[in-house]
Amino acid sequence: MTTIAVDCMGGDVGPSATVPACLNLLARHPQLRMLLVGREDVLGAISHPRAQIVPAQEVVAMDDTVEVAMRHKKQSSMRIAIEQVKLGHADVAVSAGNTGALMAIARYVLKTLDGIERPAIAYPLPNVKGGATTVLDLGANVDCNEHHLLQFAVLGSALDMAVKGRDKPTVGLLNIGSEAIKGSDMIKRAAELLQEADQKSLIHYFGNVEGNDIFKGTTDIVVCDGFVGNVTLKATEGLASMVATLLRQEFSRNLFTKAAAVVAMPVLNAFKKRVDPSVHNGAALLGLRGLVFKSHGSADQIAFEHALSKALDAADNHLLDKIETRIRQASVLF
Amino acid sequence: MTTIAVDCMGGDVGPSATVPACLNLLARHPQLRMLLVGREDVLGAISHPRAQIVPAQEVVAMDDTVEVAMRHKKQSSMRIAIEQVKLGHADVAVSAGNTGALMAIARYVLKTLDGIERPAIAYPLPNVKGGATTVLDLGANVDCNEHHLLQFAVLGSALDMAVKGRDKPTVGLLNIGSEAIKGSDMIKRAAELLQEADQKSLIHYFGNVEGNDIFKGTTDIVVCDGFVGNVTLKATEGLASMVATLLRQEFSRNLFTKAAAVVAMPVLNAFKKRVDPSVHNGAALLGLRGLVFKSHGSADQIAFEHALSKALDAADNHLLDKIETRIRQASVLF
Known part of the structure; x- marks a missing residue:
């Protein structure tokens, strides 16, 4: 059983793209659980046996500065989605929100792996x-x-x-x-x-x-x-x-x-x-003590589902363990 | 009367693109003179009242290293074309040859302007x-x-x-x-x-x-x-x-x-x-004590003519004087 925490409010399109994408992925993967993070008035009507709504009152806007996102929106759907990974409630978090804010929050909440000074964004x-x-x-x-x-x-x-x-x-x-x-x-x-x-x-x-x-x-x-x-x-x-x-x-x-x-x-x-x-949507934030994937901000439902799917593959294939092992082996050269 | 020195041998195509381009430009500009630099056996048959053949026995190949071009091909059409500018025989030189070699030779032959540490390539x-x-x-x-x-x-x-x-x-x-x-x-x-x-x-x-x-x-x-x-x-x-x-x-x-x-x-x-x-072909090598333009290596006749035309505009509009004046004015900030 793999669990993905999804920032349902992020991106240019928001819930009208992210929610149907989540429901589609759930239908395709019977072993998948999802934590749908966002405003209850928006997500409240969703009902699925393997989906749980995690309330978040705030939303990081696409043009919010890193400072606003970090200091003034501690209850944002982006942050709470990442915190699900930190708390061990989810294996991976996915957001289509603002890249700068996502990187800063992920780094703050999850911290970097031993031997990694700076996390990186890997884009396909x-x-x-x-x-x-x-x-x-x-x-x-x-x-x-x-x-x-x-x-x-x-x-x-x-x-x-x-x-x-x-x-x-x-x-x-x-x-x-x-x-x-x-x-x-x-x-x-x-x-x-x-x-x-x-x-x-x-x-x-x-x-x-x-x-x-x-x-x-x-x-x-x-x-x-x-x-x-x-x-x-x-x-x-x-x-x-x-x-x-x-x-x-x-x-x-x-x-x-x-x-x-x-x-x-x-x-x-x-x-x-x-x-x-x-079809290649889904950039990985690498070097953190937890898995986070970033969808393109303008992603529609299909593109967002590709990002979710990639995050699921990464979790199912134990990307984090593999990274930790390889970084340990390579650290002699750092 | 403006004079362009042309490395007729340079580029992927060579004389079959450069020579017709030169003749076309001559036909369009009655005040233009050209120095056609290259092997006599290739250019010998060209006859035009405002074109003069300048013999050069060697050719810088597209994959020659800078060292080979500089040290072992001192009689190259590229170098001799640039030397025409240095000697005051031409107002500007044009070549479709290897960029690294062109920059190195131009810098060596012409030197940089006062206040300029490094010449630059401006690409449209x-x-x-x-x-x-x-x-x-x-x-x-x-x-x-x-x-x-x-x-x-x-x-x-x-x-x-x-x-x-x-x-x-x-x-x-x-x-x-x-x-x-x-x-x-x-x-x-x-x-x-x-x-x-x-x-x-x-x-x-x-x-x-x-x-x-x-x-x-x-x-x-x-x-x-x-x-x-x-x-x-x-x-x-x-x-x-x-x-x-x-x-x-x-x-x-x-x-x-x-x-x-x-x-x-x-x-x-x-x-x-x-x-x-x-149509935008023609990159300028800027910051030298003389004008040099670089055509894309794969330029055909039409593209090469655009590069020649741009070099002519630069010479006719006294680009070198303008650069010298502006660099002098700006040098307080360097």
């Missing part, structure tokens, strides 16, 4: 091979050193093995050239450390990768500092949104192009499905 | 407004401090004013959040410095921007260190290439989708034209 980006490349860190840590990058490599490998069932996930170091000589001094030291970790069979290090390798799927995991990761993620989101806008504009230009749109629609939809990030 | 990325956002630095400098970012802001502003004729180009600082509090310590110091430069009317500082703002066209110029810039450029190239591959795959899946492709083709072509980076 779709690749041309049809899968997703796990990129970390994506925004939690701005000034990283080589030891942090090694920790990200170990955390990401454990995640990929637990959630995707990959046996030996490969790790690439994000750099500006595939030649070993390029990059900053910190990156060069990180490359040496990752090499050493590979020799000790702690990870499977591929070598340097470049920005385009994320979408080629050259490696299963790409590690980088949170600044580079966040900028890259936002830039690619920006490009994807530009492509979508311009395609829409061109297809709605006149009667002829609108007719073409009708003919091309099934193909364009098939295409959209293949690059749709929602 | 298409935005949803139909223009291009000038992003710098893109790969020349991996470890930057706040003074470098200020220099990039000044250099980029001078470029935009000279080439695009913009009066007050706005500068954004690439960061991970629009709140001033976010980012590393270096980024915070850079923000203060850019603010100060704005108060002194040296630049028009907008504030922090995020990765997606590049494609939104929020500001005319985006400054970042060369590591972040290069990773972002490569990642967006990777995503664009994935989108193109998947669209092609979906439209060629079966007879029905192939028929849809025929109907949708004019629309898809119009779309492609709007995101086509070739």
Whole structure:
């Protein structure tokens, strides 16, 4: 029996996406229990033998600062969901709320694992091979050193093995050239450390990768500092949104192009499905003494269910134990 | 009378793209002279009253290391083209060759301007407004401090004013959040410095921007260190290439989708034209005592002509003088 604590109030859509997603997942997994955290007036009508409502009076808004979320909303659905993990009432918590607040609260409530200085956010980006490349860190840590990058490599490998069932996930170091000589001094030291970790069979290090390798799927995991990761993620989101806008504009230009749109629609939809990030939805907050997954803020019901499903896989596959074991083994290099 | 020195041998395509592009530009600009640099057996047959062949026996290959290009190919078409600027025979040099080699040779032959520690590469990325956002630095400098970012802001502003004729180009600082509090310590110091430069009317500082703002066209110029810039450029190239591959795959899946492709083709072509980076082709190497433009390595004839045209605009609009003046004014802040 696995239990997921869900912040039902978080995200741009809120309960109208999160609640049906929870009920669907319950229907698909007879061994699953859920703690639905949120305002009683919103969630009160839900009745399911394996779902329990956990009341929370406050909601962290998408634009709340970390300070407001931490100090002034101690009864938020986000915080109470994470506290369920801390208290041992749930195996994993899931929220679509504000990333900064989620990271800060998770870190405060759960604390980091021994040997981990900074937790990381591991984000799946779709690749041309049809899968997703796990990129970390994506925004939690701005000034990283080589030891942090090694920790990200170990955390990401454990995640990929637990959630995707990959046996030996490969790790690439994000750099500006595939030649070993390029990059900053910190990156060069990180490359040496990752090499050493590979020799000790702690990870499977591929070598340097470049920005385009994320979408080629050259490696299963790409590690980088949170600044580079966040900028890259936002830039690619920006490009994807530009492509979508311009395609829409061109297809709605006149009667002829609108007719073409009708003919091309099934193909364009098939295409959209293949690059749709929602099927890969669910970023992991790694390095904490408990499991927390973050859904994209704009997730609809289907996308939120993907994030829940990923959280369930992580819990069922004992991600936390696996991370603890690997971090202990790797700590000689930290 | 303006003179462009062209490395006719550089790039993936070489003379079959560069030479026709040069002849086209000559036809369009009766006041233009060109020095066509390359192997005599390749360029010998060209005859034009305003074009002169400058022989160069060697060619820098796309995969040559900087060391090979610098030490073992002193008679390369790339180097001889840049030397024409140094000798005062040309106002600007253009090459589609290997970026690392071009930057190293340009720096060695021309030297940097007073007050500039590191030259930068300014790259235009298409935005949803139909223009291009000038992003710098893109790969020349991996470890930057706040003074470098200020220099990039000044250099980029001078470029935009000279080439695009913009009066007050706005500068954004690439960061991970629009709140001033976010980012590393270096980024915070850079923000203060850019603010100060704005108060002194040296630049028009907008504030922090995020990765997606590049494609939104929020500001005319985006400054970042060369590591972040290069990773972002490569990642967006990777995503664009994935989108193109998947669209092609979906439209060629079966007879029905192939028929849809025929109907949708004019629309898809119009779309492609709007995101086509070739119309914005031509990155500037800034901060040197001479003008050098870099064309994308894979440029075809049309794209290469865009790069030549941009180099001509820069020379005709006295970019070098403008940069020198602005750098002198701004040097109190360096």
